[in-house]
Amino acid sequence: MSISFTPWPAELATRYREKGYWRDLPLTDISERHRESNRPAIIDQEQTLSYSQLAQYSDQLAAQLQARGAQAGDTALIQLGNCCEFYIVFFALLKLGVAPVNALFSHQQSELTAYAAQIKPRFLIADRQHPIFSDNRFYDELIARHPELQHTIWHHPHENECGLQSLYTQACEGFTPTPSAADHVAFFQLSGGSTGTPKLIPRTHNDYYYSIIGSVDICEFTENTRYLCALPIAHNYPMSSPGILGVLYAGGVSVLAPDPSPTTCFGLIEHHRITVTALVPPAVSLWLQAIQEWNFVQQLSSLRLLQVGGAKLSESLAARIPDEIGCQLQQVFGMAEGLVNYTRLDDDRQTILTTQGCPISPDDEVWVADEEGNPLPPNTTGRLMTRGPYTFRGYYNSPEHNAACFDQDGFYCSGDLIAINEQGYITVEGREKDQINRGGEKIAAEEIENLLQRHPDIIHAALVSMNDELLGEKSCAFVVAKQTIKAVQLRRHLREQGIAEFKLPDRFIFTEVLPLTPVGKVDKKLLRQQLVEDNKQNA
Ligand code: OOB
Secondary structure (H helix, E strand, C coil): CCCCCCCCCHHHHHHHHHCCCCCCCCCCHHHHCCCCCCCEEEECCCCEEEHHHHHHHHHHHHHHHHHCCCCCCCEEEEECCCCCHHHHHHHHHHHHCCEEEEECCCCCHHHHHHHHHHHCCCEEEEECCCHHHCCCHHHHHHHHHCCCCCEEEEECCCCCCCEHHHHHCCCCCCCCCCCCCCCCEEEEEECCCCCCCCCEEEEEHHHHHHHHHHHHHHHCCCCCCEEEECCCCCCHHHHHCCHHHHHHHHCCEEEECCCCCHHHHHHHHHHHCCCEEEECHHHHHHHHHHHHHHCCHHHHCCCCEEEEECCCCCHHHHHHHHHHHCCEEEEEEEECCEEEEECCCCCCHHHHHHCCCEECCCCCEEEEECCCCCECCCCCCEEEEEECCCCCCCCCCCHHHHHHHECCCCCEEEEEEEEECCCCCEEEEEECCCEEEECCEEEEHHHHHHHHHCCCCEEEEEEEEEEECCCEEEEEEEEEECCCCCHHHHHHHHHHCCCCHHHCCCEEEECCCCCECCCCCECHHHHHHHHHHHHHHHC
16 A cells, blocks of 8 residues: 555656656665664764664664554654654654654644544654653543554653663564655655645655755765754754755764754754754854854854755844854755755855755756746746655645645745746745744644634634744734633633644734735735834834
């Protein structure tokens, strides 16, 4: 059984193979390339995992899962933090043709429930130390709702529970991997989303592997690369741009930080002689502030390259990176759906400071559309449209949504507003999708509005972005209520439904009615304007 997904049309698939982008190798090739090496591959707070251990442990875990009935076409729900086990589990599942959804560690009951409902997982591998699993309330609910969920394996298990470490360290004899076909689904990425339920993105071995190798080339990762992963390990950016998978491919070492704060990261950078790391813009601000206050820039002397992406980096902040950290900046504009753009290491200073780079592949087709879907000339702002050898062709089981975000030629409309210059470099100018980008963390407005509207006293709710100096954007909920209700009550209401903390509105504004557009939709542009006016008055 293989997992359903929207394939690329045959003629494009042929072209991608002919050009050598699609190599017809499974992603598990990455864990096997250096299998004989005892060099460190991944270092976390608890252990140093060598390349040979990574290969062996993932074999052993796979053998244990196989003994529990795992087979190709199964799915698994995974929630692990920044630890070596994330990749032991990832490769073990892929070796069996089992496709995981890797939830972010910040995700709570609501997100996990939505993912489970979509993939109907046979396996759950999660951290018992995560607050939602500290008791059995949520877990029992999940099991009751999903009879197909037959095996749970815990990182940090309670007594007498099936523990992850005890499985992957158990010796096995002669395990033979059976990954899914290279042009089929390897795993699911998470969409930042703009709809009520978070969407899943099927990624095939071929397309994902190509994006990794392309990224490794562009970023010049080698066996000497020492990468610090300070972002959530399950996010597409530190997984594959070039991320840990890129480092593993090249033979370097990745060090996992539990968070991106300067207090956590500076010491790790100094201790492990880190050469490259990836951040979102708010973390860059905190790093620069720490450097100024503590005068600790010496600790960062091994750092050669700082990648910044996930949200728009202002030119002024960008300029401070080479000047104050003393390393090179690379802007990264990517999306879990596929397309990733980088400024190149040899680009001139102005290009690196003011653009979000250009695509990985010569066969990434990116153009800018006006509201009617007609192509716009260079340097004109419009909708980003793209297709290519590693950009997906449809969300998992979402025909209606797919009909709305792909055109008839299979170009995906990301909801970003961009301009492309004559050299093919992109600048991100804004966004059309109903999403808030809170310092790189994405919030789908509709998801939060739906949850708010479950409150018996709420008639109507609209979530919009407001400008924030540190995070770029924060979220503000406009609420029409039947009776007076306090912001703390609404926050509690949302928390009770179990959503990631970063999705809680930063501000609530209570109002009599929400303004509507001529077609009767909530006029969010007007609401955002109102916030800007408010801000000016309070300044
Ligand atoms: C990355 O992936 P996602 O899926 O969390 O978010 C994608 C969206 C883009 O559509 C865009 O709206 C925004 O995040 N974005 C940026 C940006 N990078 C991402 N907006 C402005 N400037 C940038 N540099 O965020 C992601 C995936 C792979 C690599 C890097 C980031």
